[in-house]
Structure formats: C-alpha cells, structure tokens
Amino acid sequence: MSFNxxxxxxxxxxRKMFSKACKYAINAMIYVATxxxxxxxxxxxxxxxxxxxxxxxxxxxxxxxxxxxLFSSVKGPNGGFHIQGNPNKIFLxxxxxxxxxDMLFTGCALGLEKCSEDHPCPVHHKFLAIRDHLTGMxxxxxxxxxxxxxxxxxxxxxx
Amino acid sequence: MSFNxxxxxxxxxxRKMFSKACKYAINAMIYVATxxxxxxxxxxxxxxxxxxxxxxxxxxxxxxxxxxxLFSSVKGPNGGFHIQGNPNKIFLxxxxxxxxxDMLFTGCALGLEKCSEDHPCPVHHKFLAIRDHLTGMxxxxxxxxxxxxxxxxxxxxxx
DNA sequence: ATATTAAAGGACAAAAATATCCTTTAATCT
DNA sequence: AGATTAAAGGATATTTTTGTCCTTTAATAT
Ligand code: FES
Ligand code: FES
Numbered sequence: 001m002s003f004n005x006x007x008x009x010x011x012x013x014x015r016k017m018f019s020k021a022c023k024y025a026i027n028a029m030i031y032v033a034t035x036x037x038x039x040x041x042x043x044x045x046x047x048x049x050x051x052x053x054x055x056x057x058x059x060x061x062x063x064x065x066x067x068x069x070l071f072s073s074v075k076g077p078n079g080g081f082h083i084q085g086n087p088n089k090i091f092l093x094x095x096x097x098x099x100x101x102d103m104l105f106t107g108c109a110l111g112l113e114k115c116s117e118d119h120p121c122p123v124h125h126k127f128l129a130i131r132d133h134l135t136g137m138x139x140x141x142x143x144x145x146x147x148x149x150x151x152x153x154x155x156x157x158x159x
Numbered sequence: 160m161s162f163n164x165x166x167x168x169x170x171x172x173x174r175k176m177f178s179k180a181c182k183y184a185i186n187a188m189i190y191v192a193t194x195x196x197x198x199x200x201x202x203x204x205x206x207x208x209x210x211x212x213x214x215x216x217x218x219x220x221x222x223x224x225x226x227x228x229l230f231s232s233v234k235g236p237n238g239g240f241h242i243q244g245n246p247n248k249i250f251l252x253x254x255x256x257x258x259x260x261d262m263l264f265t266g267c268a269l270g271l272e273k274c275s276e277d278h279p280c281p282v283h284h285k286f287l288a289i290r291d292h293l294t295g296m297x298x299x300x301x302x303x304x305x306x307x308x309x310x311x312x313x314x315x316x317x318x
Numbered sequence: 319a320t321a322t323t324a325a326a327g328g329a330c331a332a333a334a335a336t337a338t339c340c341t342t343t344a345a346t347c348t
Numbered sequence: 349a350g351a352t353t354a355a356a357g358g359a360t361a362t363t364t365t366t367g368t369c370c371t372t373t374a375a376t377a378t
Contacts, residue, residue: 076345122305146281235375
C-alpha cells in the first residue's frame with residue numbers, strides 16, 4: 001500500500017540487478033558448496049532453510065540448475081542435490097546465465113534490439129565498461145571462492 | 160513458446176539491468192533534450208514515436224517524471240513535456256532512481272535484507288566495486304552529454 | 319464563451335515473475 | 349516386494365510489470 005501504488009500503479013523501488021530466482025540459485029549453489037567433504041549433498045528443505053527461500057519455488061530453480069548440469073540430483077532417502085563438477089571450476093556467471101540468461105552480459109542498457117558498435121545507444125560507450133566489469137567479476141568468481149568466505153565466517157547467506 | 164516455458168514456466172532469458180519503464184524514461188528525457196532551442200517541448204505522441212515505446216504506458220511514465228520534477232508538462236494545444244531545469248545538471252542516476260528506485264545503487268546482490276559491511280553476502284566485496292562503477296557512471300553522465308551524442312549522429316534512440 | 323487540444327488520472331487487461339499445492343517417478347530402506 | 353523418502357513435474361494462484369482504454373482536467377485558439 002505504498003504511496004506510489006496509490007497514485008500510479010507503478011512501484012519500481014525494488015528493481016535489483018538479479019532476479020529473485022537467480023539469487024536463490026546462486027545462494028543454493030553456494031550453500032551446497034560450503035558443505036564439508038563426505039556430505040556434500042543437501043535436500044531441498046535443508047537448502048531453502050539455509051538460504052531463506054520459499055521451498056516450492058526453490059524446487060523449480062534447483063530443477064533448472066539440474067537441467068543446466070550445474071547440480072545433479074538423487075531421489076529417495078538421503079537424496080538431494082550436489083554440485084556437478086568442481087566448485088573451483090564453476091563460476092557465478094554460469095549460474096546467472098542459467099537462470100537470468102545472458103542479456104545482462106550482452107544486452108543494450110537502453111533497450112535497443114541489440115547492442116552494437118555500429119548503432120549504439122547514447123550510453124553504449126560508458127555502459128560497456130560496466131557490463132564488462134560485472135561479467136568479468138562473475139566469470140572469475142568461483143563457487144569455491146565464495147563458499148570459503150562463508151565457511152570461514154566472513155560472509156553470510158542469510159541474516 | 161520457448162523451450163524454457165515448455166518445461167518449467169521459467170523463461171528468464173530476458174533479464175536486463177533496467178526495467179522497461181526506466182529505459183522509456185531515460186530515452187524520453189534524452190529525446191526531449193535533443194530538441195533545438197526555442198522548441199524544447201514535445202508531446203506524448205511525438206516522444207513515444209521517437210523512442211519507439213507504447214504510447215499509453217509511456218504516458219504513465221512521463222507523469223511519474225513530472226511528479227519527480229524531472230519533466231514539467233503543459234496541457235492543451237502546443238502542450239507537452241519539457242525538461243525541468245538544466246540538462247547539464249540532470250544526471251541519468253536521477254531518472255533511474257525516479258523509476259527503478261535506488262536498490263540498484265544500494266541493494267545486496269544476493270538478496271540480503273540490506274547490504275552492509277557488518278553482515279556481507281559472499282559477493283559483497285566484489286559487487287561493491289561494480290555497483291559503485293555503475294552508480295558513478297550514472298551520476299556523472301548528464302542528459303546534455305548523451306543528447307549531444309544523439310544530435311551529432313553517433314548515438315541512437317531507436318534502430 | 320466555446321471548441322479544440324493534450325496531459326492527468328482511473329479502471330482494466332495481459333504478460334511475466336514469484337509462489338504454492340498436489341501427483342508422479344525413482345531411489346533407498348526394511 | 350512393500351514402505352518410505354525425496355526429487356520431478358503439472359496445475360494453479362498471486363503479485364508485479366507492462367500495457368490499453370476511456371473519462372476528466374486544464375490549457376490554448378477561434
Ligand atoms: S547499444 Fe546500448 S549498451 Fe550497447
Ligand atoms: S551484502 Fe550483498 S552486496 Fe553487500
């Protein structure tokens with residue numbers, strides 16, 4: 001019942017960089033990456049509790065991550081999700097791309113059909129640097145990197 | 160009818176940095192800033208044609224910009240919207256904040272309630288630099304800057 | 319004054335994103 | 349083999365974002 005909604009049906013004060021789905025995906029993978037050796041698998045309930053996300057919605061996202069070969073899953077007792085591959089070799093960019101797609105990495109800031117040097121929008125030249133900065137960060141930050149920060153207690157997946 | 164929708168009701172391959180509303184807002188203000196002296200006012204129809212945006216939706220956004228004192232408007236014949244203030248002193252950050260809010264500038268990348276040094280998410284330290292880069296760019300790029308690029312023909316508002 | 323013009327505003331509609339519930343499938347345990 | 353467990357998947361609901369339409373308000377022109 002915000003001031004905005006009252007007058008204009010627009011309440012954009014919540015726009016973020018990533019979708020919620022994407023954040024849940026990243027957090028879920030980070031959480032599983034933090035698990036100790038020998039028990040590096042977690043179920044939906046455990047994951048969504050750990051990252052404070054709605055269970056059923058998280059289930060959909062985990063399924064999608066399985067389809068993208070980022071997670072693999074096992075059914076039945078002691079089943080759950082574990083990371084497919086080496087967390088040192090899985091980068092945040094892969095998770096973002098799996099869920100939010102690659103428009104953040106390639107799309108035009110001002111909505112032109114496509115971003116190009118030939119026909120640039122008015123912020124193209126300045127936006128490129130930011131886009132590349134973001135892309136570079138995500139492509140060089142591995143799941144292990146961030147999971148370690150959580151394990152040593154300097155970063156958190158929820159509050 | 161994408162492959163994604165077929166299987167999971169998730170088709171996030173379009174996530175962008177800014178909302179459509181925000182892009183329309185920026186483009187509309189840039190367009191009006193490109194108008195020659197003596198005729199620096201444009202109507203809804205002219206604007207939405209120039210920036211290739213849906214007219215009625217654009218109307219709502221222009222109203223919002225008026226409420227935020229970025230545009231002022233005049234009704235009746237030869238009415239329309241003109242920039243409130245000096246385009247040299249209006250920065251893209253103000254438009255983004257008016258429409259998308261300030262979460263892009265202040266919010267946590269991974270969805271924590273609030274972004275803070277005390278209780279940072281696992282990408283906080285790396286994300287800060289990107290957020291600041293983006294914020295800095297938007298806070299230092301004036302409407303005049305970008306409008307000039309359009310006027311000299313090196314940038315475009317539509318394709 | 320009246321007609322015309324264009325923005326403001328309200329109501330509503332469609333699409334996308336977020337979220338829940340329930341059934342089915344497949345793994346494990348007894 | 350049968351019971352139990354947990355992911356997969358389908359259907360549906362809610363909220364947010366995007367979009368349209370129509371009436372009202374206010375400015376200008378005749
Ligand atoms: S054309 Fe707009 S960001 Fe490249
Ligand atoms: S706490 Fe997540 S970006 Fe600062």
